[in-house]
Amino acid sequence: MSATSADALSTNHLGGTDSPRTRDTRSALSHALRALPALLRTGFAAVLAYRAEILIWMFTTNMPLVMLALWAAVARSGPVAGYTQEGFTAYYLATLLVRLFTGCWVVYELTMEIRQGTLAMRLLRPIHPLLAHAAENAAAIPVRLVVCTPLIAIFVYTSYASITRDPILWLCVPLSLIGAWMITFGVMAIVGTLALFVESAMGLFQLWLGLSGVLSGYLVPLDLFPERVRAIALLLPFRFTLSFPVELVLGRVDRMQALQLLGAQWSYVVLFAVGTVLLWRAGMRRFGAFGG
Amino acid sequence: MASARASPGHGLRVLRALARTSLALTLQYRLEVLGEGLLSMLWLATALVPVWVVFGKRGAVEGWSYPEMLLVIAWFTLLKAFLEGTINPSLLAVIAHVRQGTLDFVLLKPADAQLLVSFSKVEPSKLVDVFSAFALAGFALHRLHRVPSPLDLAAALLLFLAALAVLYSIAIIVISIAFVAVRVDNLIFLFGSIFDLARWPSTIFRGTLAVIFTYVLPLALMTTYPALALLGRLRLPTALGALAGALVFTLVSRAAWMASLRRYTSASS
Numbered sequence: 171m172s173a174t175s176a177d178a179l180s181t182n183h184l185g186g187t188d189s190p191r192t193r194d195t196r197s198a199l200s201h202a203l204r205a206l207p208a209l210l211r212t213g214f215a216a217v218l219a220y221r222a223e224i225l226i227w228m229f230t231t232n233m234p235l236v237m238l239a240l241w242a243a244v245a246r247s248g249p250v251a252g253y254t255q256e257g258f259t260a261y262y263l264a265t266l267l268v269r270l271f272t273g274c275w276v277v278y279e280l281t282m283e284i285r286q287g288t289l290a291m292r293l294l295r296p297i298h299p300l301l302a303h304a305a306e307n308a309a310a311i312p313v314r315l316v317v318c319t320p321l322i323a324i325f326v327y328t329s330y331a332s333i334t335r336d337p338i339l340w341l342c343v344p345l346s347l348i349g350a351w352m353i354t355f356g357v358m359a360i361v362g363t364l365a366l367f368v369e370s371a372m373g374l375f376q377l378w379l380g381l382s383g384v385l386s387g388y389l390v391p392l393d394l395f396p397e398r399v400r401a402i403a404l405l406l407p408f409r410f411t412l413s414f415p416v417e418l419v420l421g422r423v424d425r426m427q428a429l430q431l432l433g434a435q436w437s438y439v440v441l442f443a444v445g446t447v448l449l450w451r452a453g454m455r456r457f458g459a460f461g462g
Numbered sequence: 463m464a465s466a467r468a469s470p471g472h473g474l475r476v477l478r479a480l481a482r483t484s485l486a487l488t489l490q491y492r493l494e495v496l497g498e499g500l501l502s503m504l505w506l507a508t509a510l511v512p513v514w515v516v517f518g519k520r521g522a523v524e525g526w527s528y529p530e531m532l533l534v535i536a537w538f539t540l541l542k543a544f545l546e547g548t549i550n551p552s553l554l555a556v557i558a559h560v561r562q563g564t565l566d567f568v569l570l571k572p573a574d575a576q577l578l579v580s581f582s583k584v585e586p587s588k589l590v591d592v593f594s595a596f597a598l599a600g601f602a603l604h605r606l607h608r609v610p611s612p613l614d615l616a617a618a619l620l621l622f623l624a625a626l627a628v629l630y631s632i633a634i635i636v637i638s639i640a641f642v643a644v645r646v647d648n649l650i651f652l653f654g655s656i657f658d659l660a661r662w663p664s665t666i667f668r669g670t671l672a673v674i675f676t677y678v679l680p681l682a683l684m685t686t687y688p689a690l691a692l693l694g695r696l697r698l699p700t701a702l703g704a705l706a707g708a709l710v711f712t713l714v715s716r717a718a719w720m721a722s723l724r725r726y727t728s729a730s731s
Contacts, residue, residue: 226648230655237512239659243524243666250519373497380504389508390515 202301209302213309224310228270228317237389238262251394260329261391264416267325269388270318272351272411274307276300277375280362289457300359300450307355334421342428346415349435353411356442363446366453387413393422407442410435476573477581484584498587506539506594509661524665529605531663532598533692537685538661540595541625545657547588548581549633550650555582557640565726576634576719603692610692617701618691624708625684629657631708631715632679638715641722660685680707 217224241258244250253261280303283289292299326333334340357378365371383389386408392400403409414431417423423431488495513535517528526534556579559565569575603610610618636649656679664675664682675681683704690696 223648226652230648230651232655232658236658236661239666240512240516240523240662243662244516244520246524247520370494370497373501376501377504380501380508383508384511390512394515394519396518 202297205297206305209305210309213306217310217313224313225317231269234262234266257332260332260420263325263329264419265388265412267318267321268412268415270314271347272354274355274358276303276307276355277358277362281365281371284365304355332420334419336421338425339418339421339428342432343415343418345432346418346435349439350411350415352439353407353442356446359446360449363449363453366456382408386411407438410438473577476577480581481584485586488586495587499590502587502590503594526663529602532602533689534663534685535661536595536599536602537688539591539598541629541684543588543591544626545629547585549630551583551585552580553633553637553650556637560641614691614694617696618688621688621691621704624705625688627708628680628683628711631711634715635718638718638722641726683707
């Protein structure tokens, strides 16, 4: 099937006699919004069906704890650059929680669908495949929150003194988490869409993961890096996927900085979203399902 | 099943044939192997970043200097290459066999089934990790100005084999559980993530964790002891204890495998 016919299929049911593109887009969007509750419901049901897998996947996300083991041993003989043992515990538990909340897996599904040609099925549905994926991924978040409750309790219990008391920062936390999730989703969607152009898109994603491990504060708190590395890491998008929400929760930034950083984070969100849409359009022109 | 034919020579021949076909299979994807190799090196670099940061701030951690720590990480890299390069992919294939009912075809073959499934898949890209591990160990020993004596080398090699046996036994035990409850294949990944803790010397753990990682899930045996052996610091009772522990793990896993094979009824029956 060619891309244009797929496009037509996804919009022609709207059936406007006068169909300028803007009107189509707008009604497609409102249509998508109406479909959203149903999509979230099915996504939620799918997550429940795979609850054991999700639980184990969450348990395998343990790198912050591996790093905590090392730094706790280092800080046993005195604080490191302002971090005590408690400081490291607070940092790495918060990192683990943010990582668990903001995880998504669209890159794996998208590359598989493209390789196996099942993307054609998605294109036949009257909703944009990326929106459907976003809804499915977002539907997992409530389940994760529930599963994370014990971890949150441990975090509050062990790190009560390190958690910020500033209500403004707390208002920024949900926004920063949503932003972090959207950047992660955007990157995954971009790499997934690249599978329409190149065969080894997953390798590219591994590259992102590797860089992200170092530059997002996942392995080492960014303030422990040498000044020059730190200055670069603070500007790149990686920080906004992980370190930034952690900095907010631990009150490492003041109110003004928090708002500025939130602005920077959401600029990246917009950038990645636009990039995703443009790349998807270009990719759709190339896509031909097997057997089509 | 079919163990009547198993003699050491036969087993070795089977092993060689398995390695050859598996290698030929994966070498069809040469470019991908190259890419994976490059990525492996990137992963190793990211694993070393925390160590560089730590030793930028401190001279030693719990008595381990920078090169000594690298030695432990080198053993960890080597073991992880084996785990991800042959143990995990082969055993994941077994689970697929059990799920699809095709394990019957393996069981019908005239060789020991455990041998057949254990080395059915090899990922040559992990060879890069093996080379990296040797390079890392060489660099560490060079920085320590230390040439291990033949005795130290022999001890380290012996302990490495014990570590491999334990690693493999744990995987076989997990698979044996998979025969009873098919949906535990994720347990392999779970174990893999716990194994990540073996990258640090076991002395950084205190209290309960130290006991668990020495006796229950012997991470200490896997990476710290071989490193100590190379440094000539491993005491004889510890070494003997580690070898005995590895033997116990091997026997238990073999018993678990035989027990689950006896319970196994193919998908259609």
